[in-house]
Amino acid sequence: xxxxxxxxxxxxxxxxxxxxxxxxxxxxxxxxxxxxxxxxxxxxxxxxxxxxxxxxxxxxxxxxxxxxxxxxxxxxxxxxxxxxxxxxxxxxxxxxxxxxxxxxxxxxxxxxxxxxxxxxxxxxxxxxxxxxxxxxxxxxxxxxxxxxxxxxxxxxxxxxxxxxxxxxxxxxxxxxxxxxxxxxxxxxxxxxxxxxxxxxxxxxxxxxxxx
Amino acid sequence: xxxxxxxxxxxxxxxxxxxxxxxxxxxxxxxxxxxxxxxxxxxxxxxxxxxxxxxxxxxxxxxxxxxxxxxxxxxxxxxxxxxxxxxxxxxxxxxxxxxxxxxxxxxxxxxxxxxxxxxxxxxxxxxxxxxxxxxxxxxxxxxxxxxxxxxxxxxxxxxxxxxxxxxxxxxxxxxxxxxxxxxxxxxxxxxxxxxxxxxxxxxxxxxxxxxxxxxxxxxxxxxxxxxxxxxxxxxxxxxxxxxxxxxxxxxxxxxxxxxxxxxxxxxxxxxxx
Numbered sequence: 112x113x114x115x116x117x118x119x120x121x122x123x124x125x126x127x128x129x130x131x132x133x134x135x136x137x138x139x140x141x142x143x144x145x146x147x148x149x150x151x152x153x154x155x156x157x158x159x160x161x162x163x164x165x166x167x168x169x170x171x172x173x174x175x176x177x178x179x180x181x182x183x184x185x186x187x188x189x190x191x192x193x194x195x196x197x198x199x200x201x202x203x204x205x206x207x208x209x210x211x212x213x214x215x216x217x218x219x220x221x222x223x224x225x226x227x228x229x230x231x232x233x234x235x236x237x238x239x240x241x242x243x244x245x246x247x248x249x250x251x252x253x254x255x256x257x258x259x260x261x262x263x264x265x266x267x268x269x270x271x272x273x274x275x276x277x278x279x280x281x282x283x284x285x286x287x288x289x290x291x292x293x294x295x296x297x298x299x300x301x302x303x304x305x306x307x308x309x310x311x312x313x314x315x316x317x318x319x320x321x322x
Numbered sequence: 323x324x325x326x327x328x329x330x331x332x333x334x335x336x337x338x339x340x341x342x343x344x345x346x347x348x349x350x351x352x353x354x355x356x357x358x359x360x361x362x363x364x365x366x367x368x369x370x371x372x373x374x375x376x377x378x379x380x381x382x383x384x385x386x387x388x389x390x391x392x393x394x395x396x397x398x399x400x401x402x403x404x405x406x407x408x409x410x411x412x413x414x415x416x417x418x419x420x421x422x423x424x425x426x427x428x429x430x431x432x433x434x435x436x437x438x439x440x441x442x443x444x445x446x447x448x449x450x451x452x453x454x455x456x457x458x459x460x461x462x463x464x465x466x467x468x469x470x471x472x473x474x475x476x477x478x479x480x481x482x483x484x485x486x487x488x489x490x491x492x493x494x495x496x497x498x499x500x501x502x503x504x505x506x507x508x509x510x511x512x513x514x515x516x517x518x519x520x521x522x523x524x525x526x527x528x529x530x531x532x533x534x535x536x537x538x539x540x541x542x543x544x545x546x547x548x549x550x551x552x553x554x555x556x557x558x559x560x561x562x563x564x565x566x567x568x569x570x571x572x573x574x575x576x577x578x579x580x581x582x583x584x585x586x587x588x589x590x591x592x593x594x595x
Contacts (some may be wrong), residue, residue: 197462216416221438252410267510270572271426297451
């Protein structure tokens with residue numbers, strides 16, 4: 112276990128270590144001070160990510176507050192992930208990938224009908240994962256806001272053109288998130304197969320919590 | 323002797339205020355002397371000037387046109403939009419930019435819901451400085467920048483204004499999601515840097531939106547969160563709406579792009595009852 116490169120550099124004891132299967136949701140409570148490491152096990156797997164304050168889940172991650180305060184669209188090492196009320200929820204303590212996305216949102220059955228056609232409506236999608244996980248704690252559709260997409264690449268061109276393009280991650284790369292308050296993390300291990308966010312092949316990711 | 327020492331005197335005092343005209347107020351019934359060609363006064367639905375730092379929320383029927391005018395060049399219209407009959411369906415800013423493959427709003431752009439439908443479309447725009455990235459201010463950002471940001475203070479913040487507007491349609495803090503900003507813009511540099519484009523601008527710039535569904539629109543008029551000026555600057559925002567036809571099958575905005583067309587098809591499917 113100590114030779115596991117996925118644990119390299121994590122301080123403290125490992126209190127949680129799971130594989131999230133391809134296409135699946137995941138929900139976990141992370142206490143202030145703990146570090147959550149996400150391992151992109153096979154490379155270029157988008158991890159759709161929401162955060163709720165454990166003490167008051169009407170306070171949640173805000174993509175717009177996060178990018179507005181840092182003055183840049185890309186999430187990088189040092190980025191403070193802010194709530195809709197302007198408070199730090201988690202900090203990107205380390206990232207082996209240069210930047211992550213927070214403008215592309217989550218795929219849904221409904222948006223898939225727009226982007227690809229109505230033949231994709233039956234395909235599994237991130238919003239359904241977010242719903243399934245949140246519903247276990249009493250949150251619903253109105254609680255699903257713009258999310259983070261770790262390991263996903265969405266450049267914006269000069270004329271405003273943007274899109275999900277080939278990823279810049281690789282097998283075994285990680286991102287470490289330090290909780291700044293007690294939070295609930297809700298993840299969709301993205302099942303999308305119509306764009307390159309998962310290299311057209313959804314794969315498992317690993318979630319490790321160190322305390 | 324006070325003018326308000328007994329109920330009858332207080333009533334007279336209150337009633338004497340009726341009829342006062344100020345710049346920022348609703349006009350009932352609505353009157354507007356600058357309607358576009360083909361729009362007649364009986365079509366008018368709503369005429370209101372929203373105060374600097376103020377807000378408004380209103381239910382609009384499918385087909386209604388909403389014209390916003392930045393009357394003096396320093397307003398910022400932060401919008402949340404809900405499906406009026408099913409408010410868990412609301413503006414999804416991420417889907418709006420992703421589905422249209424572009425982040426910059428302007429004539430012909432759609433404001434999409436999280437259910438693959440178009441809530442409103444932009445049918446005219448002579449401002450072209452808008453923002454889908456930064457959202458609006460909150461109590462914390464205003465406190466850091468202006469010393470305070472309370473609804474009850476001099477420098478109200480956009481989020482708390484959107485919450486009040488949404489609350490008047492039965493919604494709560496949970497329902498105030500990412501917004502779009504009209505009149506105050508951003509541009510994105512190659513390295514992801516967000517450059518604010520916040521003027522102040524020439525007076526009188528306008529945007530006309532068309533309700534593609536029965537919607538509740540919530541508008542906050544507070545300084546853009548990335549406004550670099552140290553002072554809290556806001557200006558009146560005029561809202562005018564009039565009735566109009568539901569978007570026809572040959573409408574150029576409806577048919578401009580395959581993704582948008584499918585959003586209209588989804589709207590038409592929703593109303594097929």
